Amino acid sequence: MGSRRQKAVDDGEQSLIGSPSAAGGDLPDQDASTPGFVYVLAFFSALGGFLFGYDTGVVSGAMLLLKEEMNLNALWQELLVSSTVGAAALSALSGGSLNGWLGRRVCILLASFIFGVGGVILSLAPDKVVLLVGRVTVGLGIGIASMTVPVYIAEVSPPHKRGQLVTVNSLFITGGQFIASMIDGAFSYMSHDGWRYMLGLSVVPAVLQFVGFLFLPESPRWLLLKGRSQEARLALTRIRGGRNVDEEYESIRICIEEEEKELGGGGLVILRIFNHGPTRRALIVGCGLQMFQQLAGINTVMYYSATILQMAGVRDVKRAIWLTAATSATNFVFTLLGVWLVERVGRRKLTLGSLLGTGLSLTVLAVGFLLSAQFSPPTTLHPLDAQNSTCRLYGSCEFCMLDPDCGFCYRENSSRVFDSSCVPVSQASTDHAAWGRCFNQTEETKSPMWAYNYCPTSYSWLVLMGLILYLAFFAPGMGTMPWTVNSEIYPLWARSTGNACSAGVNWIFNVLVSLTFLHVAQYLTYYGAFFMYSGLVSLGLLFVLGCLPETQGLQLEDVENLFTGPLCSCGASSSTHNHVQYTRQGSDISPANYGAVESDSAIAYITLR
Numbered sequence: 365m366g367s368r369r370q371k372a373v374d375d376g377e378q379s380l381i382g383s384p385s386a387a388g389g390d391l392p393d394q395d396a397s398t399p400g401f402v403y404v405l406a407f408f409s410a411l412g413g414f415l416f417g418y419d420t421g422v423v424s425g426a427m428l429l430l431k432e433e434m435n436l437n438a439l440w441q442e443l444l445v446s447s448t449v450g451a452a453a454l455s456a457l458s459g460g461s462l463n464g465w466l467g468r469r470v471c472i473l474l475a476s477f478i479f480g481v482g483g484v485i486l487s488l489a490p491d492k493v494v495l496l497v498g499r500v501t502v503g504l505g506i507g508i509a510s511m512t513v514p515v516y517i518a519e520v521s522p523p524h525k526r527g528q529l530v531t532v533n534s535l536f537i538t539g540g541q542f543i544a545s546m547i548d549g550a551f552s553y554m555s556h557d558g559w560r561y562m563l564g565l566s567v568v569p570a571v572l573q574f575v576g577f578l579f580l581p582e583s584p585r586w587l588l589l590k591g592r593s594q595e596a597r598l599a600l601t602r603i604r605g606g607r608n609v610d611e612e613y614e615s616i617r618i619c620i621e622e623e624e625k626e627l628g629g630g631g632l633v634i635l636r637i638f639n640h641g642p643t644r645r646a647l648i649v650g651c652g653l654q655m656f657q658q659l660a661g662i663n664t665v666m667y668y669s670a671t672i673l674q675m676a677g678v679r680d681v682k683r684a685i686w687l688t689a690a691t692s693a694t695n696f697v698f699t700l701l702g703v704w705l706v707e708r709v710g711r712r713k714l715t716l717g718s719l720l721g722t723g724l725s726l727t728v729l730a731v732g733f734l735l736s737a738q739f740s741p742p743t744t745l746h747p748l749d750a751q752n753s754t755c756r757l758y759g760s761c762e763f764c765m766l767d768p769d770c771g772f773c774y775r776e777n778s779s780r781v782f783d784s785s786c787v788p789v790s791q792a793s794t795d796h797a798a799w800g801r802c803f804n805q806t807e808e809t810k811s812p813m814w815a816y817n818y819c820p821t822s823y824s825w826l827v828l829m830g831l832i833l834y835l836a837f838f839a840p841g842m843g844t845m846p847w848t849v850n851s852e853i854y855p856l857w858a859r860s861t862g863n864a865c866s867a868g869v870n871w872i873f874n875v876l877v878s879l880t881f882l883h884v885a886q887y888l889t890y891y892g893a894f895f896m897y898s899g900l901v902s903l904g905l906l907f908v909l910g911c912l913p914e915t916q917g918l919q920l921e922d923v924e925n926l927f928t929g930p931l932c933s934c935g936a937s938s939s940t941h942n943h944v945q946y947t948r949q950g951s952d953i954s955p956a957n958y959g960a961v962e963s964d965s966a967i968a969y970i971t972l973r
């Protein structure tokens with residue numbers, strides 16, 4: 365399939381090669397202005413990303429109120445958080461066939477409908493079982509949205525804007541997480557029923573998206589795949605703002621015909637992917653990227669950020685909810701940088717730079733935790749414990765805080781910690797001890813301090829620096845590129861299934877990393893855990909270095925050609941621009957009149973010439 369375009373030339377399909385709309389917006393003389401309608405489509409689709417971010421982000425703040433009001437034990441809290449992510453994994457995996465069968469538009473409508481229903485269930489839930497049903501419902505919506513939205517945006521965007529517009533979806537994800545934390549902050553003062561608003565407000569963007577999509581067109585590529593050529597042409601014309609779409613339409617149509625001829629159709633798509641070398645390699649790259657995104661520990665760092673900030677000196681536990689907002693704001697702002705960079709430096713360089721910085725900042729975080737552990741304050745008081753817990757046996761804060769049943773109670777002056785003890789944490793809330801001096805926490809400066817999950821340390825600045833650096837490097841590249849690259853590396857026949865698998869991998873590793881973090885920290889300590897993440901990121905760096913080709917500027921139908929060589933052989937050839945630019949040498953649009961320039965790689969695209 366690598367020479368499909370060459371064949372088209374041979375067949376006299378002149379409009380295909382070198383035509384401005386076929387080659388993408390990177391043509392020097394092309395009218396590169398993007399029709400405004402494409403932005404409208406991207407906005408309404410990316411509301412799916414917003415809901416993904418909102419529903420995954422809002423639960424931490426809601427849980428603080430819920431656990432008091434509904435008397436939730438640790439198991440139920442865990443269930444309400446993880447059920448959504450688990451349901452997202454299942455629905456992302458099964459979303460592939462839905463997507464291929466019903467189309468992108470109907471799947472987005474379905475996802476927003478599910479989000480809406482989930483929001484209503486959550487806001488009206490009379491008990492924890494109904495809450496669980498609501499959380500599973502929104503999870504089903506998240507899974508479908510997470511795999512469909514990037515595909516839809518990629519399919520309707522012109523090539524020169526595709527990266528940026530798909531990355532806008534990631535911006536909406538982090539935007540959703542940020543708004544969720546603000547809403548959490550605002551409603552946290554409403555101790556009765558505040559959570560209903562937190563969880564229920566997602567209905568608003570869900571309804572907006574649903575209504576918007578009633579009027580928006582289906583992806584022309586999907587319509588063509590289904591043989592609905594008239595509708596496809598109409599949809600494409602509408603999306604391109606009424607411009608002449610003949611060349612782009614023909615280009616897509618021919619590619620689909622070629623694919624069908626070559627693959628013969630029929631059979632399970634996943635089996636066809638495994639049997640077709642280039643697509644199999646694309647799937648490995650796509651799933652690998654999603655796996656490394658989660659193994660870099662983003663959700664642990666986000667979750668743990670409030671504690672990190674507490675270590676850094678913000679001691680008021682009640683403010684923890686606002687601290688999380690600061691972290692998600694940082695994540696959001698740096699995702700914006702990714703949107704700006706993606707079409708300027710390309711996917712590959714952005715991902716590589718991001719991984720390098722993420723690995724280094726994880727090391728800074730780990731060193732910060734290591735120094736904090738080595739200079740951890742000792743326990744000086746050992747109060748008698750009626751419950752006979754193990755807490756009083758710990759000699760320093762470090763060991764005390766690694767035990768989830770204990771917390772550190774202490775006083776401090778400007779230079780040192782004193783009068784410190786390790787005591788059991790209250791069953792009802794980790795905000796105070798089960799008994800003793802830290803049982804009744806007040807804002808008074810004279811009352812002792814209570815540290816659960818962290819230790820007072822003078823190396824907190826290092827940890828804080830690591831956290832900020834981490835978000836600054838992770839968000840623009842590793843936070844966004846796995847979604848963007850996956851939306852463009854599969855041929856049309858495998859796109860839904862490919863994205864379903866890779867999104868499923870993302871959600872599965874999300875659950876795995878979040879569920880194991882506290883255990884990993886208990887066995888390896890915090891610094892061990894962060895050193896481990898930075899090791900995993902180094903593996904990710906090698907993977908991307910060897911296996912991720914540059915897809916910038918290529919028409920979707922051509923991206924597949926990047927995977928015709930052996931897996932992970934692209935590193936050597938992709939260090940510089942490896943996409944072809946076309947220069948027009950005459951007035952008439954014909955292959956002969958376009959020359960490919962600025963290509964020093966051996967990718968199959970070159971075979972055109």
Ligand SMILES: O[C@H]1[C@H](O)[C@@H](O)[C@H](O)[C@@H](O)[C@H]1O
Pocket residue numbers: 534537538541657662663695842843844870874
């Ligand atoms: O791309 C997103 C983003 O980085 C989010 O902040 C994170 O929570 C998700 O897990 C990830 O898939």
